[in-house]
Amino acid sequence: MQDEAYQTTDFIGGHWLEGDGEPREIIDPATGEAFVAVRDATIEQAHSAVVAAKRAGARWAGRTTVERAAVMRRVADLVRRDAETLASLVVREQGKPISEARGEVAGAAGFFDYFAEFARRIRGDILPSDVPGEQICIQRVPVGIVAGIIPWNYPAALVSRKVAPAMIAGDTIVIKPHEMTPLSALHMATLLEEAGVPSGVVNVVTGDGPSVGAALASCDDVALISMTGSVRAGKQIMRSAADNLTQPSLELGGKAPFIVLENADLEFAVRSAVTSRFMNCGQVCICNERTLVAQPIFDEFLERYVELTRTLRVGHPMQETTDIGPKVSLPELKKVEAPVDGAIERGARPALRGGRPDEPPTVGGYWMTPTVLVDVPQVDQIMQSEVFGPVVPVVPFADFDEAVTVANSSRYGLSAYDFTNDFTKEMDTVTDIDFGEVYVNRIGPESFQGFHTGYRQSGIGGDDGEFGLDAYLRNMSVYDNYARHPVGAQMPYGKAAAE
Numbered sequence: 001m002q003d004e005a006y007q008t009t010d011f012i013g014g015h016w017l018e019g020d021g022e023p024r025e026i027i028d029p030a031t032g033e034a035f036v037a038v039r040d041a042t043i044e045q046a047h048s049a050v051v052a053a054k055r056a057g058a059r060w061a062g063r064t065t066v067e068r069a070a071v072m073r074r075v076a077d078l079v080r081r082d083a084e085t086l087a088s089l090v091v092r093e094q095g096k097p098i099s100e101a102r103g104e105v106a107g108a109a110g111f112f113d114y115f116a117e118f119a120r121r122i123r124g125d126i127l128p129s130d131v132p133g134e135q136i137c138i139q140r141v142p143v144g145i146v147a148g149i150i151p152w153n154y155p156a157a158l159v160s161r162k163v164a165p166a167m168i169a170g171d172t173i174v175i176k177p178h179e180m181t182p183l184s185a186l187h188m189a190t191l192l193e194e195a196g197v198p199s200g201v202v203n204v205v206t207g208d209g210p211s212v213g214a215a216l217a218s219c220d221d222v223a224l225i226s227m228t229g230s231v232r233a234g235k236q237i238m239r240s241a242a243d244n245l246t247q248p249s250l251e252l253g254g255k256a257p258f259i260v261l262e263n264a265d266l267e268f269a270v271r272s273a274v275t276s277r278f279m280n281c282g283q284v285c286i287c288n289e290r291t292l293v294a295q296p297i298f299d300e301f302l303e304r305y306v307e308l309t310r311t312l313r314v315g316h317p318m319q320e321t322t323d324i325g326p327k328v329s330l331p332e333l334k335k336v337e338a339p340v341d342g343a344i345e346r347g348a349r350p351a352l353r354g355g356r357p358d359e360p361p362t363v364g365g366y367w368m369t370p371t372v373l374v375d376v377p378q379v380d381q382i383m384q385s386e387v388f389g390p391v392v393p394v395v396p397f398a399d400f401d402e403a404v405t406v407a408n409s410s411r412y413g414l415s416a417y418d419f420t421n422d423f424t425k426e427m428d429t430v431t432d433i434d435f436g437e438v439y440v441n442r443i444g445p446e447s448f449q450g451f452h453t454g455y456r457q458s459g460i461g462g463d464d465g466e467f468g469l470d471a472y473l474r475n476m477s478v479y480d481n482y483a484r485h486p487v488g489a490q491m492p493y494g495k496a497a498a499e
């Protein structure tokens, strides 16, 4: 089974350790076979990673941002040097096509470059005081220790998305990758070490959510829990965070509406809708999960949509020509089958019926070909719950108001798409749509300098850009009464105190 030897599965305080927890087989989704076994960390090891992060904190925060950025740029270069190795690792443990994995790894490097740019851009504020001879400075200081809990669908890029802002902010961090996909994070840790990131600044512990993840989320010393994952786990983490009043930043699921208005460029909209649904086998939080199409163009759109979807090649993810790799795991595949079967039982009609292929690219892989459904009522589960697979309902709407109403009627509020050539309608969408991220005539991925944020149950807080960096910093107000004037009567509620 073991064709790659990962003897060490945790990176704590600059030391590579074998977890003391249960052994866990890492499965190649393209074959269904284990190719390496790692040992989970224990709860004690998770705590020791937090202790290591705490020890490293003051010295790291004491370095100038320019010094921190220099190390980060070295990390970016090393990620690029190892791009092909990392991309293959992403494919092996997660199953996305190699062409997409390369894009993910470019993103993993890019986050370090981007956040290094903040070396001279973290700004506080200076305000005039009510007291003569005093300045009020709002300083931006590190939050302290961050727990970065990440999912399996982008196992390399999401490490960088948490680590890079933490590093430039002067925080230290403990990363917990998803239990199915720990290898990319462990490889990233070797690069962080090689780049000269001081011991304890970045730590990686492996293991599952209810044990290792929960241990980090409920740890009193953790100042920020930055988690990307499901709504279910996000709620559990928030409950744990509440006990210690730890700040949560939660990037959760989505049910993105993809609105195509009557005057849209049809060819462009069809291509975009297909890519946005089927990339990474539909396992992206911002994926097109509900395609909403103006009634007058519905039939033509559907025909072209199905036609193009049929051409997508489901194949081994290491093949350059593959469009759709396997689902990440058998349970995840079954999770997608259930709502499709249910919707069809309730009357939905498959315009294209996919599922497990009769002639799979390999025996044992978690293959799934695309399904396109029509005649799906808005109340159906498949219109309401995130599916996270190569399945999409396509629904007509009568007018713009109906499209927006249907789009907004969701407990998720992460991403929404609008394809139109009408500038007024573009602006109307931006005004009326109630989602954290709106893509007009464009699909994802999001940009480093944007703000990736979800409304309603899609999360709290957000990642990326200057606004994402905010979560990794705290404000400190410094009253500098350099003239040593007595302070009291001038203050809004100071008189009584002065008397």
Ligand code: NAD
Pocket (backbone or CB within 6 Å): 149, 150, 151, 152, 153, 176, 177, 178, 179, 207, 208, 209, 210, 212, 213, 214, 215, 217, 227, 228, 229, 230, 231, 232, 233, 234, 236, 237, 251, 252, 253, 254, 284, 285, 386, 388, 414, 452, 454, 459
């Ligand atoms: P998941 O919630 O099962 O796991 C995410 C992480 O949380 C894993 O590391 C897991 O071990 C950990 N975890 C689970 N329960 C926990 C607990 N009680 N305490 C602490 N940690 C816990 O999600 P997943 O299946 O890995 O990922 C798929 C989900 O992630 C989808 O819903 C997808 O939409 C979402 N996602 C969101 C974004 C975004 O940016 N909004 C990006 C990618 C994925």
